[in-house]
Amino acid sequence: MDAEPISDALVRRLRTTSGLTADEEQAIRVLPVTVRSYGANQTIVRDGDRPTECCLIVAGFCLRAKTTSTGHRQILSIHIPGEIPDLQSLHLHELDHDLVSLTDCTLGFISHIALRELHRRWPNVAEIFWRDTLVDAAMFREWIVNVGQRPAPSRLAHIIVELRERLRIIGRVDPDGFEMPLTQEQIGEAMGITAVHANRVIRQLREDNVVELHRGRVTVLNEMKLMELADFDGRYLHQSPSL
Amino acid sequence: MDAEPISDALVRRLRTTSGLTADEEQAIRVLPVTVRSYGANQTIVRDGDRPTECCLIVAGFCLRAKTTSTGHRQILSIHIPGEIPDLQSLHLHELDHDLVSLTDCTLGFISHIALRELHRRWPNVAEIFWRDTLVDAAMFREWIVNVGQRPAPSRLAHIIVELRERLRIIGRVDPDGFEMPLTQEQIGEAMGITAVHANRVIRQLREDNVVELHRGRVTVLNEMKLMELADFDGRYLHQSPSL
DNA sequence: GTGGGTTCCAAACAAAAGTTAAGGACGCGC
DNA sequence: GCGCGTCCTTAACTTTTGTTTGGAACCCAC
Structure with a gap:
């Protein structure tokens, strides 16, 4: 490689x-x-x-x-x-x-x-x-929506799913998860919340058996719950030339 | 015209x-x-x-x-x-x-x-x-920062100042203010807050004699306070060809 | 000018998020 | 294996924001 x-x-x-x-x-x-x-x-x-x-x-x-x-x-x-x-x-x-x-x-x-x-x-x-x-601009638009309108757990779910979609294209998603090497502080900075609150949200998603974040890796525990939370419609990524 | x-x-x-x-x-x-x-x-x-x-x-x-x-x-x-x-x-x-x-x-x-x-x-x-x-994309980036990191009064101030900078270029800013034809509901939708809270913020800026929003027009009451609140650095607008 | 819709305003209460603080887990270098 | 630094974790408390609700102001159409 x-x-x-x-x-x-x-x-x-x-x-x-x-x-x-x-x-x-x-x-x-x-x-x-x-x-x-x-x-x-x-x-x-x-x-x-x-x-x-x-x-x-x-x-x-x-x-x-x-x-x-x-x-x-x-x-x-x-x-x-x-x-x-x-x-x-x-x-x-x-x-x-x-x-x-x-x-x-x-x-x-x-x-x-x-x-x-x-x-x-x-x-x-x-x-x-x-x-x-x-x-790139389309992704910024969706990021605005994420930070502006979604409750914190959905925000995190959305970031996770978006990253996964993009990693998929370059063949970087395994059956048991994928890389997301952000600290909780950085996750907070991405969601527009503090690190303490980011920790609360991450804990909640773990306790609800939705996703597990550990050592820079994401493990999806419940795909359906995750997608429902994320409110994800990947059209904005325009991943096909016809779009 | x-x-x-x-x-x-x-x-x-x-x-x-x-x-x-x-x-x-x-x-x-x-x-x-x-x-x-x-x-x-x-x-x-x-x-x-x-x-x-x-x-x-x-x-x-x-x-x-x-x-x-x-x-x-x-x-x-x-x-x-x-x-x-x-x-x-x-x-x-x-x-x-x-x-x-x-x-x-x-x-x-x-x-x-x-x-x-x-x-x-x-x-x-x-x-x-x-x-x-x-x-356009640069403006989205700043919009993300606005919604994600600034307290609500600053958010509003920033939106006001950005709009003013852009209106200036097309000669649409008078000494006594400029047009900003958003309802409080829409201002909320722009800031990522509810209309009720938008109303609180608008009221506060009025009571603090910073800006007055009335009938789709903005009147700046205290330019210095406004700019300080807005945390505005217009470089992201790239208004000159050399930038 | 009257009536009905929209917008604005505001209070009371609930929920979400920020702040501060402190201890624990973990990884790395020596 | 020890010490140090980063990151994670949690709790208690404060502040901000959302929710619900109702009334006032305003605007336009008739």
Whole structure:
């Protein structure tokens, strides 16, 4: 698996979600990529930066977050291998949030120049990348609904199910669960609640035999209850090219 | 003002935020637009629809919202003249939320076909439109922070200040205030709280002489207090082409 | 101008979430 | 194996927010 080309996860994802052709795939594969490794909890790019390259997650988990002037951090999204969390920096020059590693990560950096050249030569790839940023926005919209309207247990259920759907596409869901390497503090920051309350909610879902969170892994105990709680309608993920 | 060409507000906005050239501006101006009028509180396009055209707001206010299975509605954004709230439908075929008129509206519909042709002929305009959807996403990110991390009075202050910043660009802010035609119920739906609590918060801001909301208009009573409450850093709006 | 709908307002009470604090489990490095 | 730091856990208490309800103000249509 480590021997796989760097952009493999990206290409596989775009193929299933956006209908990439073989030529286009090849054009992406030959992009020059600089690989760097990061430990957990490191800031890759920071609010206010003006990056000159985009960051492809090759291995590990990242998150995007903003911090208010009072020091409260809100997690905006969780990112998995094959995603380019800061693709928007190609056209939005100043970053308006942080990109942080959640676990040890292998990241591939692709220069804006190379990406712009790719888009010039392959307008259809540009459209596919545009589409990718639109799905990103769709996920933010759903995240707003989650934080704004759902009771805390449903919020957690929704985050869990969304992550699972996305991990499925890259073949990272086992029968006995999947990885979700967030601390309770971070889960709270994702749901817009405190760590103490996050702990209460997690305990409740465990006591009700819905899901078990342990050591960065999720085990689903009752699929039906989970889905009912989550109020999950995956259409917003636009996982098929026709959507 | 009614005699102005339909795409005037759009073109003026893109010129200041994205650096549109005269040629590109002309290409946008000659787009075929179908104008239709809507009353207040009408659904323009609905969650699940597959629109074949995009909707430019010529006059009036609109909002985007999603409704959970329990019937709770979350407002995702408020839109003003010159914006194309459903530009994403060009590449995300199935709509994942509703677009609703807030006031009486004049809307200009532009077919996806015409827009795609525009993008093919003017790749730089495509990039500007892409950028526009990226700013959209940036606004969603800030909206998540607002709903997730700020206390209710700050939330309201933030929404007010953001709307004001955007209205300023299209010249719709007077010395004595600006239009914000939301009911208290809708303000609640935007903040992720109930209408009763929205009323409490509005009352508090009025009693503290910060802002006055009355008949769909905002009057700022204490600019300093408002900005302090709002925790507003407008960089996420990316209102200058260099950002 | 009257009547009916919507919006606004507000009180009383219930529930959810935040705060503070402190102990326990666990993992890692020495 | 010990100590240290991070994360998890829980309790007691406070604050914020939701719920229910009812009335007042306002607006528009007739």
